[in-house]
Amino acid sequence: MSEWRAIGGINEGYLLELYERYLADPASVDPATRAAFERSGPPAGLDRAAAPAAAPANLRAVVGVVNLAECIRRYGHLAARQDPLGSEPIGDPSLEPRTHGLTEADLRALPAELVGGPLAASSGSAWDAIEALRRVYCSSIGYDLSHIFVPEERDWLRHHIEAGTFRPPHTPIDGVELLDRITEVETFERFLHRTFPGKTRFSIEGLDIMVPVLDELIADSAHAGVRHVLIGMAHRGRLNVLAHVMQKSYAQILAEFKDAMGDQPFREDLGWTGDVKYHAGARARVREDGSAPEVVITMPPNPSHLEFVNPVVVGMARAASTTADRPGPPVVDRDITLPILIHGDAAFPGQGIVAETINLSRLRLYDVGGTIHVIANNQLGFTATGSQSYSTSYASGMARGFKMPIFHVNADDPEACLEVARLAAAFRAKFRRDTLVDLIGYRRHGHNEGDEPSFTQPKMYRIIAEHPTVREIWARRLVERGEIDAARADALVQKYMDRLQQAFEGVQQNAPPQVAYPEPPPRGTARQAKTAVPLDRLQALNADLTRIPEGFTIHRKLERARERRRTILDNPAERSVDWAAAEDLAFASILADGIPIRLTGEDVERGTFSHRHAVLHDFHTGARDIPLQRLSEARASFEIGNTPLTECATVGFELGYNLQAPGRLVIWEAQYGDFINGAQVMIDEFLVSGRAKWGLLPSLVLLLPHGYEGQGPDHSSARVERFLEAAADINLRIANCTTAAQYFHLLRRQAVLLTVDPLPLIVLTPKSLLRHPLVASRPVDLVEGRWYPVIGDEEAEANAGAIRRLVLCSGKVYVDLVTSPLRERHPDIAIARLEQLYPFPWSDVKALLDTYPALEEVVWVQEEPENMGAWTFVRPLLEELLVDRVPLAYVGRARSASPSEGTSTWHAVNQ
Numbered sequence: 001m002s003e004w005r006a007i008g009g010i011n012e013g014y015l016l017e018l019y020e021r022y023l024a025d026p027a028s029v030d031p032a033t034r035a036a037f038e039r040s041g042p043p044a045g046l047d048r049a050a051a052p053a054a055a056p057a058n059l060r061a062v063v064g065v066v067n068l069a070e071c072i073r074r075y076g077h078l079a080a081r082q083d084p085l086g087s088e089p090i091g092d093p094s095l096e097p098r099t100h101g102l103t104e105a106d107l108r109a110l111p112a113e114l115v116g117g118p119l120a121a122s123s124g125s126a127w128d129a130i131e132a133l134r135r136v137y138c139s140s141i142g143y144d145l146s147h148i149f150v151p152e153e154r155d156w157l158r159h160h161i162e163a164g165t166f167r168p169p170h171t172p173i174d175g176v177e178l179l180d181r182i183t184e185v186e187t188f189e190r191f192l193h194r195t196f197p198g199k200t201r202f203s204i205e206g207l208d209i210m211v212p213v214l215d216e217l218i219a220d221s222a223h224a225g226v227r228h229v230l231i232g233m234a235h236r237g238r239l240n241v242l243a244h245v246m247q248k249s250y251a252q253i254l255a256e257f258k259d260a261m262g263d264q265p266f267r268e269d270l271g272w273t274g275d276v277k278y279h280a281g282a283r284a285r286v287r288e289d290g291s292a293p294e295v296v297i298t299m300p301p302n303p304s305h306l307e308f309v310n311p312v313v314v315g316m317a318r319a320a321s322t323t324a325d326r327p328g329p330p331v332v333d334r335d336i337t338l339p340i341l342i343h344g345d346a347a348f349p350g351q352g353i354v355a356e357t358i359n360l361s362r363l364r365l366y367d368v369g370g371t372i373h374v375i376a377n378n379q380l381g382f383t384a385t386g387s388q389s390y391s392t393s394y395a396s397g398m399a400r401g402f403k404m405p406i407f408h409v410n411a412d413d414p415e416a417c418l419e420v421a422r423l424a425a426a427f428r429a430k431f432r433r434d435t436l437v438d439l440i441g442y443r444r445h446g447h448n449e450g451d452e453p454s455f456t457q458p459k460m461y462r463i464i465a466e467h468p469t470v471r472e473i474w475a476r477r478l479v480e481r482g483e484i485d486a487a488r489a490d491a492l493v494q495k496y497m498d499r500l501q502q503a504f505e506g507v508q509q510n511a512p513p514q515v516a517y518p519e520p521p522p523r524g525t526a527r528q529a530k531t532a533v534p535l536d537r538l539q540a541l542n543a544d545l546t547r548i549p550e551g552f553t554i555h556r557k558l559e560r561a562r563e564r565r566r567t568i569l570d571n572p573a574e575r576s577v578d579w580a581a582a583e584d585l586a587f588a589s590i591l592a593d594g595i596p597i598r599l600t601g602e603d604v605e606r607g608t609f610s611h612r613h614a615v616l617h618d619f620h621t622g623a624r625d626i627p628l629q630r631l632s633e634a635r636a637s638f639e640i641g642n643t644p645l646t647e648c649a650t651v652g653f654e655l656g657y658n659l660q661a662p663g664r665l666v667i668w669e670a671q672y673g674d675f676i677n678g679a680q681v682m683i684d685e686f687l688v689s690g691r692a693k694w695g696l697l698p699s700l701v702l703l704l705p706h707g708y709e710g711q712g713p714d715h716s717s718a719r720v721e722r723f724l725e726a727a728a729d730i731n732l733r734i735a736n737c738t739t740a741a742q743y744f745h746l747l748r749r750q751a752v753l754l755t756v757d758p759l760p761l762i763v764l765t766p767k768s769l770l771r772h773p774l775v776a777s778r779p780v781d782l783v784e785g786r787w788y789p790v791i792g793d794e795e796a797e798a799n800a801g802a803i804r805r806l807v808l809c810s811g812k813v814y815v816d817l818v819t820s821p822l823r824e825r826h827p828d829i830a831i832a833r834l835e836q837l838y839p840f841p842w843s844d845v846k847a848l849l850d851t852y853p854a855l856e857e858v859v860w861v862q863e864e865p866e867n868m869g870a871w872t873f874v875r876p877l878l879e880e881l882l883v884d885r886v887p888l889a890y891v892g893r894a895r896s897a898s899p900s901e902g903t904s905t906w907h908a909v910n911q
Contacts (some may be wrong), residue, residue: 016066020059062114064100065107065126069115069133071095073158074146076137077408082440083379084206084412084470085463090393095138097130118163136162140416142408144438147400153431157405157423166422168415175478178212178414180492182471185211185240187496188250192239195504196257198450202278204237205444207376208470209417210342211237211244213439216421217340217372218245218286222295224429226338228320231299232313233342234306235278236376236443241342246282246299250503253277258507271729272517275693279303300659301694303685306344307351311649312686314339314357315656317368324596324664327634329626334369334432342374346381349390349398353681356649358402361434365600365641366653369432372424373399377411378443383456396438404434411441412470442467518695520730521757531748533589535783537633539569541588542581545627553619561613572783575776579766580611582740582777586747587628587638590665594635595751597628600643600654601669601703608671608705611770614640636664643668647678651702655686658700662758665751666700673704673718673764674899680722687760688726699758701750706736706764707812708863708911710904717864717899720837723762724873727838734838736764736811736870738791741777742835745787764811774815789834789841792848796830803852804828808878809861810837810870816911817861837870840877849881858882859889863911865896 021028022037029037071094078092093099097107107127112120115129119136123129137143143161148154164170185208192201204210218229233241242248256277281301287294300316302309317339324330341357348354358373360366375396381389390397396406405427407420417439424435442464446453454461468476475489546566548554554562568576577585587597602608605615616625628638643650651668658666670676676683690696704718723734733750737743743763750761769775796803807829809817814833817823823831832848834841849855858878862869871890878888893900893910901907 016059016063020063023059060101061106061110064097064102065110065114065130068095068097068100068102068130069117071100072130072133072137073143076134077142077144079134079138080142080408080410081138081140082142082408082410082438084410084440085379085442085460085467089138117158133162136164140410140413141420142438144394144396144400144406144408147403148405149403153405153427153433156430157427160423160426166426167419171419171422173415173418175474175481175483178418179471179474179478179484179489181212181215181244182208182414182474183489183492184244184496186469186471187493187500188240188243191497191500191504192257193445193449195254199257200276200278200448200450201239201257202235202237202448203443203445204240205469206378206442206464207237207411207439209411209414209441210374210376210439211240212414213374213417213421213437214241214245214340216418217338217425218295218297220422220425221338221429222293224425225335227293227295228317228337229295229297230313230317230320230337230339231297231342232302232309232339233299233376234302234309234344234347235304236344236378237342238278238280238302242280242282242299245284246297247284247286248282250500251507254500254504254507256280271692271731273689273692275301279693281694298660300656301690301696303693305681305685306347307353308648308652308681308685310341310343310353310357311360311652312656312659312682313341314360314366314368314371315653315658316660317371317656318366318653319657319660319664321368322661324598324637324639324661325594325635326637327591327631328629328637330596330598330637330639332367334367335429337368338428339368339371340374341371342376344381345375345377345379345386345395346384346389348373348375348395349392350381353648353652355398356646357652358399358404358434359644359646360649360653361402363644365639365643367432370428371434372428373404373434373436375436375438377438377440379440379460380443380447380453380457382447383453385457394438396436399434399436402434404436406436406438408438408440411439412473414470414474444469516695518691518697525757526733526749526753529749529752529787531745531752531786532783533585533748535569535572535779537589537592538585538779538782541585541592541631541633542566542569544631544633545584545588547627548616549625549630552616552623552625554616555619558613558616569779572780573778575773575778577740577744577777577779577782579740579743579770579775580607580613582744582782583612583747584614584628585782586744588631588634590748590751591628591631591634591636591638593751595754596636596638596661596664597667598639598654598657598664599667599669600639600641600650601667602645602671602675603642604669605640605642608669609767609770647675648682651676651679651682651700652686655682655698655700658698659696662697662699663755665747665754667703668700669703669765670705670718672715673706674714674716676702676704676718683723684726688723688731691731692729697758698760699750699754701747701761701763703763703765705767707767707769708900708907709768710901710907710911712902713898713900717868718764719868719899720762720764720870721864721868721872724838724870727873731759732762732838733759733836734762734764735836737835738766738769738811738814738833739775739777739781741781741785742788742791744777744782745785749787766812769812769815772815774818787836788844789836790844790848791833791835792851793830793832797851799827800830800851801854802828803830804854804856805830806849806852806855806858807831807861808834808858808874810834811863813861813863816863834870834874837873840874842877842881845878846881849885855886857886857889859891862892865893865899866890867895868899 075092078090108125110126112123112129114126119132120129189203189205281299283298317337321337322330322332409416409420428435478484546562654668706718708716
């Protein structure tokens with residue numbers, strides 16, 4: 001018998017079929033199976049049926065029972081009563097006994113043990129066990145698990161589902177307390193509907209149980225060791241969650257609904273715009289009950305671009321779980337944080353960012369120990385139905401490919417919803433995997449409260465109009481059980497209505513909502529940043545960086561390069577520090593200053609252009625070595641890794657990491673600069689406008705390779721014009737530096753300013769110039785220099801009075817200009833570089849213009865087409881500085897729909 005104990009489910013059915021064939025003709029099965037039958041006797045299911053010599057008909061019934069039980073476990077969700085509006089389940093023939101050749105008499109005649117699992121022990125026959133199995137798998141909960149291939153996960157789920165570990169009476173629910181919570185949720189919406197008719201709030205009604213579900217997830221996770229919960233959600237129910245989970249005061253929310261300015265000044269000087277109330281974020285410290293530890297709950301703000309907050313939240317969770325204040329790689333404790341993402345039922349399958357984010361979940365750089373996903377499923381996307389929104393059977397269908405358990409649950413069954421929440425939290429805690437709760441409800445009003453839903457869904461909304469709320473359903477159930485009387489349920493409604501009315505009356509007539517403006521740093525903070533590093537310190541860092549561990553063999557081509565790197569600081573006046581060396585030394589000195597670094601992106605370990613080699617690989621064994629993780633002077637961690645080919649989710653993740661850990665230097669590098677196009681929503685909605693809308697203070701660094709070298713339209717431009725168009729007030733730093741020393745000081749300045757003057761930094765990095773002699777810098781430039789927003793023409797300074805034309809440019813085109821044969825023929829021309837595009841360096845440019853008293857013309861030169869690059873941004877600023885003193889001209893490519901030519905020959909002609 002021992003040989004068959006590990007075989008169950010549909011495999012046991014197959015084994016029984018083999019045994020039936022063996023009894024009829026031993027030669028009909030393979031020799032190994034025949035030997036096993038001869039050695040161990042009949043399979044376990046047949047033995048339990050006490051029929052080792054059973055007739056073939058009985059064997060078929062045994063096989064049928066085993067298969068029927070397996071089908072109920074796998075496909076029972078298709079018959080579950082998931083829709084509170086009463087639509088018929090999908091159903092499946094495999095759930096019917098007759099499909100397996102079974103009758104009721106067959107089932108009653110066979111033992112319950114054939115069904116297996118915890119339910120078999122309490123059942124008298126296979127009929128009883130199958131009916132018990134139906135009550136579990138075809139109830140208000142649809143357990144969608146057939147795609148779970150890991151045996152340990154599947155067995156754990158089935159055991160706890162069938163044993164009822166997380167449902168009463170095994171885990172009690174305080175029915176009256178639950179009613180109190182649901183009443184609090186419902187009356188909040190009813191009060192707002194009555195007090196502010198027609199005002200948009202994206203009501204939670206129809207999915208009221210989502211708040212108790214969040215309560216359960218947070219409480220269970222707190223008991224399991226979680227100390228920081230991060231919640232991402234769009235609009236539906238957000239105000240209710242802010243009030244009842246995030247503990248935002250009724251007074252503050254009501255003041256926002258009143259929409260009064262009062263005496264509060266509009267801070268135009270800060271570029272503050274604020275945002276609508278249902279985009280707001282919050283942070284709270286809560287203790288779910290007396291025995292639970294305190295938990296910090298954070299909900300970042302969310303734009304109307306549904307689901308794009310997902311990677312931001314998960315990135316925040318990664319940062320919150322990471323300790324980075326020690327050398328080497330950071331230490332990640334995945335047990336102390338929990339990200340919860342609340343999705344819309346149309347948005348979950350419709351927005352690709354959802355799949356991008358889930359794809360990160362098991363990758364080393366992004367693993368947070370599992371995210372709990374909740375689909376707030378109101379069965380409509382604005383006016384679109386499920387059949388118009390997704391091609392799968394469920395809104396959650398896409399998640400099956402990621403092998404996470406999916407629990408579909410009827411939002412009108414509070415006990416079932418809490419059971420699912422407990423199961424999801426327990427699974428996530430044990431297996432550190434993503435889990436999904438498909439909370440199926442409805443939407444009581446239109447998409448917003450001014451919308452008329454019956455224009456497009458008249459049948460559905462006739463049902464909804466007559467459908468009781470979940471509070472009414474649960475109150476009636478408690479009355480029927482004798483746990484409460486109807487008068488007490490009504491009294492709870494009045495209690496919360498009175499509380500809201502009192503809060504409303506307490507809001508002064510024109511009292512504005514509280515706004516936390518992000519105050520700007522003192523003027524000149526960035527210019528005062530000290531970025532120079534003593535030579536002896538640089539030499540010590542360089543020695544560490546170029547040291548190879550004993551027994552480690554690097555590629556011979558890299559060996560030659562590293563030999564050269566060892567001597568780059570020997571002669572302080574020699575142009576010996578190239579771009580990669582400057583970056584390496586900048587990172588090393590930042591780590592020595594105690595500032596952690598996280599560097600990710602497409603091919604960052606080696607560098608797209610094979611220039612960085614921050615991760616070395618042993619030529620014989622493939623072992624990895626990261627010099628920046630073994631620096632003797634480091635006082636903080638260094639993390640680096642290649643990202644999947646996903647710009648939007650990875651940029652969003654790094655942005656979230658940066659917001660959660662503002663004291664760490666967080667950098668994302670694109671393979672080519674134009675790849676940032678794939679993250680445009682993150683740029684527009686979070687990076688450049690987050691400060692003005694929500695008071696966010698991002699300092700994320702984007703390294704975007706940029707330069708016209710004939711590689712075609714898709715590998716030339718980082719689309720700097722888009723960043724410049726979005727640059728306003730205090731929101732960005734944009735640099736296009738042309739020397740290794742400038743890059744060194746730029747990185748160090750960003751690290752110095754992280755906590756005193758944080759701004760995102762966009763760096764247009766070179767490609768062909770990475771190894772160009774003119775880009776290399778002297779060690780003394782690192783030791784004594786600083787960041788220069790504008791670099792003048794050193795050759796022209798001695799003859800400043802004779803300069804008639806000043807050529808201004810930015811980036812790689814400068815090298816093309818100064819290396820042109822025409823340069824020597826025109827001693828009356830000066831060529832200067834604008835290294836910092838934003839904030840525009842007014843005083844530096846003015847000082848440059850004043851250097852040349854005989855100036856007759858200023859020319860802006862760029863590689864990019866006239867409608868791209870920096871020209872449209874700098875033109876009005878330069879005209880204002882020149883004040884009709886001299887004419888301003890443009891030299892560059894003509895306006896174009898495409899960034900560049902498609903062939904290298906055509907490029908060379910134009911260049």
